[in-house]
Every structure is written in structure tokens, then in C-alpha cells.
Amino acid sequence: GVRRLLHREARGVGLRARNIGITSLSARRSLADPRIYEIFVSLRNFNDTGTATDLSLYAVTDKRCATGADCDGAGECVTEARLCGAVQETARVPLKPRERVTRTFVGESSKAGRFVATLTPPGAIAAAGTPAAADDFSTDDIAFATLPPRPQTRVLHVTSGNLYLK
Numbered sequence: 001g002v003r004r005l006l007h008r009e010a011r012g013v014g015l016r017a018r019n020i021g022i023t024s025l026s027a028r029r030s031l032a033d034p035r036i037y038e039i040f041v042s043l044r045n046f047n048d049t050g051t052a053t054d055l056s057l058y059a060v061t062d063k064r065c066a067t068g069a070d071c072d073g074a075g076e077c078v079t080e081a082r083l084c085g086a087v088q089e090t091a092r093v094p095l096k097p098r099e100r101v102t103r104t105f106v107g108e109s110s111k112a113g114r115f116v117a118t119l120t121p122p123g124a125i126a127a128a129g130t131p132a133a134a135d136d137f138s139t140d141d142i143a144f145a146t147l148p149p150r151p152q153t154r155v156l157h158v159t160s161g162n163l164y165l166k
Contacts, residue, residue, distance in 0.1 A: 019046040020053050020095065021140030025117050027147040034150045039105040041117050041143070045095035052094045057105050058116045060085035080142045081116045088115075092122060112149035118142050 023042045030036035045051060063084040064070070065077035071084035078085045089105050119141040135141070 017046075017136035019135045019137040019140070020044070020051065020119060021046065021135075021137065022117055022119060022143040023100070023140070025115070025143035025145045027113075027115055027145040029148065029150065035108050035110050037107050037109060037113075037147050039107070039115055039117075039145060039147075040102060041105070042100065042102045043093060043095065043119070044100045045098060048097050050094070050096045050099075052092055052122050054090060054120045054122055055093050055103060056090045056118045056120070057088045058085035058118070059088050060114050060116050078116050078118070080118065081144070083114075083116065085116060109147075110150040113147040115145045115147065116142065117145075 021044055023044050025039070025041050027037060027039045030038060039057060041055060041057070043053070043055065058075075058078050058081075060078060060081060060083040061075070063072075064082055065084050066082065067077055071077055075084050075086035077083075088107065091103060093101060093103065095101060
């Protein structure tokens with residue numbers, strides 16, 4: 001009989017890409033004090049080299065915008081989100097190769113809110129809130145979260161004139 005040998009060969013397709021991305025963003029109220037909220041942002045460096053990124057957190061409104069002039073004093077335009085907002089905090093985050101990190105932001109508000117987190121390269125000159133083209137997958141350089149309103153507790157005060165309960 002004839003014996004056939006299969007020849008296997010592996011070939012890479014495409015180029016290696018650079019990417020730092022937001023892998024999760026969530027907002028919740030503190031269990032101890034419902035006026036306090038916490039926002040958790042998880043980042044990952046998908047590169048084989050260490051780097052740093054600037055992480056910005058914005059509280060945004062429902063007002064749509066294309067430029068800062070569209071916001072009429074309601075903050076600045078977070079152009080990637082096309083929403084007006086105010087920066088809450090910006091932090092420089094150093095990242096080792098392939099590292100995952102989580103940052104927590106804490107604030108106080110009884111109102112509901114929407115938040116946008118963005119990544120930009122350190123020192124990048126970009127419009128406010130616009131991820132600069134520092135990596136090859138900019139889609140994961142922005143994330144959105146919603147904070148629910150503070151729960152209202154209804155209390156029924158029933159007494160026949162107890163001085164200490166008034």
C-alpha cells in the first residue's frame with residue numbers, strides 16, 4: 001500500500017496589536033451608607049511591555065454634544081460618548097506587561113447618575129474625554145455605568161405621645 005504523510009504547518013495571521021482596555025465598570029451604593037457610592041473600574045494591559053494610561057471618570061448628563069460649545073455650561077463634551085459631563089477624577093495607572101488592575105472611586109450623592117470612564121495615553125493631547133489613538137483597539141477605551149437612585153425608606157410613626165420617639 002501507499003503511505004501518505006500529512007504535512008502540518010502553522011502560520012501567524014495579522015500583526016501583533018497594542019491594547020490597554022477597560023474590562024469592567026460598575027457602580028453601586030455603599031451598604032453602610034446609601035449616600036455613598038463606589039465605582040469600580042478594571043483595566044488590562046494586553047501588551048508584552050509595561051506602560052501607563054490615564055483613567056478619567058466623568059459624571060454625564062442626558063445632554064447630547066459634538067463639541068464643548070454644545071454643553072452650554074453643563075460641563076465638557078465627552079466626545080466619544082457624545083454626552084456633556086463633568087470630570088470626577090483622573091488617575092495615572094501604571095501597568096506591567098499583561099497586568100490586570102482595579103481602581104475604585106468613591107463619591108457622595110443621593111441622586112441617580114450615569115458615568116463614563118475613558119482611557120488616554122499619558123500626556124496625550126486629545127479633546128476632553130476622547131480616547132487618543134494610542135492602541136489598536138480603541139473600542140475598549142470607554143465604558144458606561146449607571147448608578148441607581150438612593151432607596152427611600154418609608155417610616156410610619158405610631159405613638160400616643162411618647163416624648164422619646166418624637
